[in-house]
Amino acid sequence: MRAVHVSLCGCLFLLSACGGGGGGGAGDAVKELPGSLYWFFAGSAGAYDLSAGDYQEEMMKMGSASSFFDAFDVSWDNEKILLSMDVEGTFNFSERRFVVRPNARGISYDDVQSGGNLRDFTLEWDDISDTYGHLSPNEQYVAVDAQLFSDLPIVIASTSTGEIISGWVVDGVSFTDYGNPVWTADNTLYFRIADELYRCSGADTYDSAERVLTLPSGSSFVTVDPRGTRIVFRQNKHLWMSNLDGSDTRQITTSDTSDVIDYDGERHPTFSPDGKYIAFTGASKRGVPWSDHDYPDGSWVAATGGKYGYIIVIPADGKLYDLEDESSGALWLREPGNTSSGIACNNQLIWR
Numbered sequence: 001m002r003a004v005h006v007s008l009c010g011c012l013f014l015l016s017a018c019g020g021g022g023g024g025g026a027g028d029a030v031k032e033l034p035g036s037l038y039w040f041f042a043g044s045a046g047a048y049d050l051s052a053g054d055y056q057e058e059m060m061k062m063g064s065a066s067s068f069f070d071a072f073d074v075s076w077d078n079e080k081i082l083l084s085m086d087v088e089g090t091f092n093f094s095e096r097r098f099v100v101r102p103n104a105r106g107i108s109y110d111d112v113q114s115g116g117n118l119r120d121f122t123l124e125w126d127d128i129s130d131t132y133g134h135l136s137p138n139e140q141y142v143a144v145d146a147q148l149f150s151d152l153p154i155v156i157a158s159t160s161t162g163e164i165i166s167g168w169v170v171d172g173v174s175f176t177d178y179g180n181p182v183w184t185a186d187n188t189l190y191f192r193i194a195d196e197l198y199r200c201s202g203a204d205t206y207d208s209a210e211r212v213l214t215l216p217s218g219s220s221f222v223t224v225d226p227r228g229t230r231i232v233f234r235q236n237k238h239l240w241m242s243n244l245d246g247s248d249t250r251q252i253t254t255s256d257t258s259d260v261i262d263y264d265g266e267r268h269p270t271f272s273p274d275g276k277y278i279a280f281t282g283a284s285k286r287g288v289p290w291s292d293h294d295y296p297d298g299s300w301v302a303a304t305g306g307k308y309g310y311i312i313v314i315p316a317d318g319k320l321y322d323l324e325d326e327s328s329g330a331l332w333l334r335e336p337g338n339t340s341s342g343i344a345c346n347n348q349l350i351w352r
Helices: 027-031 109-113
Strands: 036-041 044-049 054-061 069-074 080-086 095-102 119-124 133-135 141-144 154-158 164-168 189-193 196-200 210-214 220-224 230-235 238-243 267-271 277-282 309-315 347-351
Touching (some): 036 069, 054 069, 069 133, 069 347, 080 109, 095 109, 119 154, 154 189, 164 196, 189 220, 220 267, 238 277, 267 347, 277 347
Antiparallel strands (some): 036 044, 036 347, 044 054, 069 080, 080 095, 095 119, 141 154, 196 210, 220 230, 230 238, 267 277, 277 309
16 A cells, blocks of 8 residues: 655643652642543553542553553543554554554453454554554544554544545655654644644545644654644753744753763653643653662663653643752652652653
């Protein structure tokens, strides 16, 4: 199957920090946060219902090395989960399966095979491999990340049929320089290709995409708030925020960094469902929460799928948060009742 080639035209309260080792958050501060956070780390998907204090380090196995599931996403109403996986059988290099099921803990491959799926379709593409999908708020579409090996661009597929309804390619740009697509609450899709941010909508069935903004060179990890008014992106190892038109651009995180593998700055930003907070991963040179998966000093290490840090939350108020300053107001999430162990994440930080 050939890629579809579409021509592209050009009032918050401050979270209190307390405790040692990277700043900490009291349980009351966490309970003020809305919704649930989900993350991927070391072969597992984790979940944290923030207001209820319901924390699960492993809600299910995840990743090709640990299970049949490639990746996951969670519906905007927090009631369903999207799972991507291989099609049953070996040596299938032209299909990937997507399943939407009720959101639950401990879903296994046998559960998926036994029924109870709300949506179940396959995406066809030559040489397709582990696939990351993003479920639209109305649950009618899945946006799929670009893949270098299979020459797969960013595409949108129907959750009813699996049919690819649109896709985007910019000539001369490697698929490794395509960012993850991001939905907003009105079912508009935003995505980065090189240093350009584009958007498309259901108004024309995602048939065209307009260029919204030219980002600073080398920007990555671009996300958009649910209302489609602000963006956050990584630039020079830290996070920056601006209005969607590029105005009022300001740095919102800082920390000591190094050119080697340790202390490599902040990544994976995601807005809360109400747009009032930003969660991301980061590390601190002065010492962050300890984790069984990490060195005792909290430094970054290499992990399957890339570097990882600990989940941190800040208000989306445009202020600069210094992760080396315990009193900055940055909230380092920890397991409930634990004053030392941080929550590690290396991919797929989702807030619903």
